[in-house]
Amino acid sequence: MSERLVTERISPELLLTYYKKLLELRLFEVKVQELYRNGRLPGFVHLYVGEEAVAVGVCSNLETPDLVFSTHRGHGHALAKGVPTRIVLAELWGKATGSSGGRGGSMHMYAPEYGFMGTNGIVGAPIPLATGAALSAKLRKNHQVVVCFFGDGAVNSGSFHEAVNMGAVWNLPVVYVCENNLYATEMAFLRATKNTSVASRAAAYGLPGVEVDGQDVIAVHEVASQAIHRAREDGGPTLIECKTYRYVGHHEGDPGTDYRTRDEVQQWKQKDPVKIARKLLLDSGGSNESQLQAADQEVERLIDDAVEFAEKSPEPAADSVNDHVF
Numbered sequence: 180m181s182e183r184l185v186t187e188r189i190s191p192e193l194l195l196t197y198y199k200k201l202l203e204l205r206l207f208e209v210k211v212q213e214l215y216r217n218g219r220l221p222g223f224v225h226l227y228v229g230e231e232a233v234a235v236g237v238c239s240n241l242e243t244p245d246l247v248f249s250t251h252r253g254h255g256h257a258l259a260k261g262v263p264t265r266i267v268l269a270e271l272w273g274k275a276t277g278s279s280g281g282r283g284g285s286m287h288m289y290a291p292e293y294g295f296m297g298t299n300g301i302v303g304a305p306i307p308l309a310t311g312a313a314l315s316a317k318l319r320k321n322h323q324v325v326v327c328f329f330g331d332g333a334v335n336s337g338s339f340h341e342a343v344n345m346g347a348v349w350n351l352p353v354v355y356v357c358e359n360n361l362y363a364t365e366m367a368f369l370r371a372t373k374n375t376s377v378a379s380r381a382a383a384y385g386l387p388g389v390e391v392d393g394q395d396v397i398a399v400h401e402v403a404s405q406a407i408h409r410a411r412e413d414g415g416p417t418l419i420e421c422k423t424y425r426y427v428g429h430h431e432g433d434p435g436t437d438y439r440t441r442d443e444v445q446q447w448k449q450k451d452p453v454k455i456a457r458k459l460l461l462d463s464g465g466s467n468e469s470q471l472q473a474a475d476q477e478v479e480r481l482i483d484d485a486v487e488f489a490e491k492s493p494e495p496a497a498d499s500v501n502d503h504v505f
């Protein structure tokens with residue numbers, strides 16, 4: 180957290196908005212975990228618990244026409260980009276009202292009308308896709324900015340190096356956001372590379388690289404704000420490395436305990452982005468306890484409403500089974 184006072188950096192109203200969004204992402208995933216464990220949700224899910232400040236800090240700078248390309252851990256990216264909670268949950272539930280008509284599920288979830296260009300089950304694949312979309316935006320001169328999220332597991336893939344180089348040399352309006360949560364499945368990043376600074380890799384391709392505390396929503400917002408502004412003004416791409424951590428296993432079913440110590444998990448839980456934002460609001464006098472309780476209840480209702488909506492929604496019609504098949 181910077182030395183400057185919270186109130187100098189952000190208004191209490193805006194911080195409260197971020198807090199509610201962080202909590203929405205958190206409670207959404209906790210609900211998905213519960214539904215999944217009870218056998219209610221089909222498919223396979225990777226939860227975003229612990230990493231919420233990255234999506235919220237970045238996407239709070241974006242307009243609806245701006246584009247986000249996401250990963251296998253993408254529910255939080257969709258929600259932060261403004262895809263309604265109801266249709267994200269309905270999609271996970273395989274319902275016709277889901278953002279992709281229930282066809283996509285967790286890892287093929289699209290909502291282009293909200294600028295959400297898909298979660299993606301292939302590690303590294305969103306990076307060239309986002310770069311291509313940024314080339315399109317540049318050629319059309321429509322002032323769209325493209326954000327690409329990816330994990331530390333993607334940065335040793337060829338697609339990262341090829342696409343970031345191309346984004347830089349063509350000066351494209353794209354922001355590359357690495358969510359460095361220190362592990363790719365059970366592989367520690369420090370065992371996968373000799374250079375554990377992702378931000379430093381930007382120098383190899385001649386674009387700015389910035390490292391930021393990914394648990395601090397204000398810090399992420401500030402860094403992303405500069406990068407997105409530069410991209411929109413034709414100043415080219417930026418690589419942002421957000422240092423973050425997942426509090427849950429890699430996917431639902433992985434206890435997440437075999438390859439990292441309890442101490443490490445506990446240390447990162449001291450930096451819980453939702454709790455940090457709540458404490459900042461209280462300490463700065465931006466909100467009092469009763470205002471925050473009202474905010475908590477508002478978000479809880481949003482999640483309850485999404486569950487009711489998704490549960491009651493119909494399955495895709497049987498005679499539509501061949502739709503969207505090429």
Ligand SMILES: Cc1ncc(C[n+]2csc(CCOP(=O)(O)OP(=O)(O)O)c2C)c(N)n1
Nearest residue numbers: 252300301302330331332333360362363364
């Ligand atoms: C090209 C490819 N290789 C391997 C996998 C299997 N896989 C799924 S997630 C994952 C780890 C990804 O780690 P990271 O990019 O750090 O994202 P995180 O899960 O930590 O958010 C792997 C290896 C895959 N989906 N795609």
Ligand SMILES: [Mg+2]
Nearest residue numbers: 330331362363
């Ligand atoms: Mg990772």
